[in-house]
Amino acid sequence: MEKVHTLEDFYLNSADCLPENLRKDVGHFNVFKMEDYIGKPTKSVPYSRKDYYKISLIIGNNIYHYADKSIEVKSAGISFANPMIPYKIERIGESQRGYFCVFTEAFLNQIPNIKEYPIFKPGSFPIYNLDEEQIEEFRLIFEQMSAEINVDYAFKYDFLRALVQQVIHKAMRLSPNDNIQKHPHSANNRITSLFVELLERQFPIESPLQRMKLRIPADFAGHLSIHINHLNRALKTVTGKTTSQLIQERVLQESQTLLKHTDWNIAEIGYAVGFDDPSHFTSFFRRSLQTTPKLFREI
Numbered sequence: 001m002e003k004v005h006t007l008e009d010f011y012l013n014s015a016d017c018l019p020e021n022l023r024k025d026v027g028h029f030n031v032f033k034m035e036d037y038i039g040k041p042t043k044s045v046p047y048s049r050k051d052y053y054k055i056s057l058i059i060g061n062n063i064y065h066y067a068d069k070s071i072e073v074k075s076a077g078i079s080f081a082n083p084m085i086p087y088k089i090e091r092i093g094e095s096q097r098g099y100f101c102v103f104t105e106a107f108l109n110q111i112p113n114i115k116e117y118p119i120f121k122p123g124s125f126p127i128y129n130l131d132e133e134q135i136e137e138f139r140l141i142f143e144q145m146s147a148e149i150n151v152d153y154a155f156k157y158d159f160l161r162a163l164v165q166q167v168i169h170k171a172m173r174l175s176p177n178d179n180i181q182k183h184p185h186s187a188n189n190r191i192t193s194l195f196v197e198l199l200e201r202q203f204p205i206e207s208p209l210q211r212m213k214l215r216i217p218a219d220f221a222g223h224l225s226i227h228i229n230h231l232n233r234a235l236k237t238v239t240g241k242t243t244s245q246l247i248q249e250r251v252l253q254e255s256q257t258l259l260k261h262t263d264w265n266i267a268e269i270g271y272a273v274g275f276d277d278p279s280h281f282t283s284f285f286r287r288s289l290q291t292t293p294k295l296f297r298e299i
Contacts, residue, residue, distance in 0.1 A: 077129050099146070
């Protein structure tokens with residue numbers, strides 16, 4: 001399984017050192033010129049899971065592959081990616097330019113109600129085609145970001161958040177990209193790959209206060225913007241197992257690890273893997289392994 005691409009990885013691949021504020025409570029933000037970063041424009045970028053948010057203004061032809069969909073940006077577009085969405089970008093043509101900004105959850109969380117915006121809702125992968133006038137509007141905002149990031153000003157991150165909000169609100173007033181293509185022959189493998197990535201990124205559980213966010217098939221289907229039955233058919237075709245079976249197997253694996261390698265009590269472990277009631281966790285464990293969590297820990 002491919003490891004999550006972190007902000008640390010991003011900077012180690014593109015800069016000589018890590019920024020000082022990379023993981024501080026204020027949150028990290030940075031902005032880049034696309035042509036200085038992307039290298040060869042015709043390179044196909046693999047599916048990747050990132051632990052940061054990214055907004056991209058791309059002038060050039062691209063196809064975004066996500067779940068069973070491919071979304072084409074013909075000349076210019078703006079896209080919003082969040083950590084729950086693994087995707088692949090296929091760059092087409094020699095001309096690629098624009099800007100992109102990256103920021104952490106902590107930076108985003110200081111914008112009131114931001115998670116309620118449609119572009120950050122589960123299942124959304126917003127991409128908007130832009131005309132010349134719209135390109136210019138967004139370009140000016142990104143240029144403001146680029147100028148502000150280097151200013152020595154006590155409240156510059158508040159200003160940068162305001163600029164991010166400007167981009168978000170301008171985009172939400174546009175019509176989403178409707179140039180969506182379906183690829184039925186590769187859809188099952190793609191959906192399976194994305195499902196596994198969404199499942200695996202929830203582990204390992206490193207604190208009794210940490211909890212699985214995606215626990216039932218409907219949670220995964222929602223993040224992939226497909227019907228539960230569609231998800232189940234795809235997984236059954238590729239793996240021979242249902243969505244519930246795959247989730248339960250991974251939950252059981254993590255439960256065994258926590259029982260053997262932590263001193264958390266059984267209720268804490270059950271809560272971390274999605275059970276509100278400790279008795280339900282014990283029943284699940286006994287049904288799966290014919291023993292109780294307590295006896296398993298003592299073996």
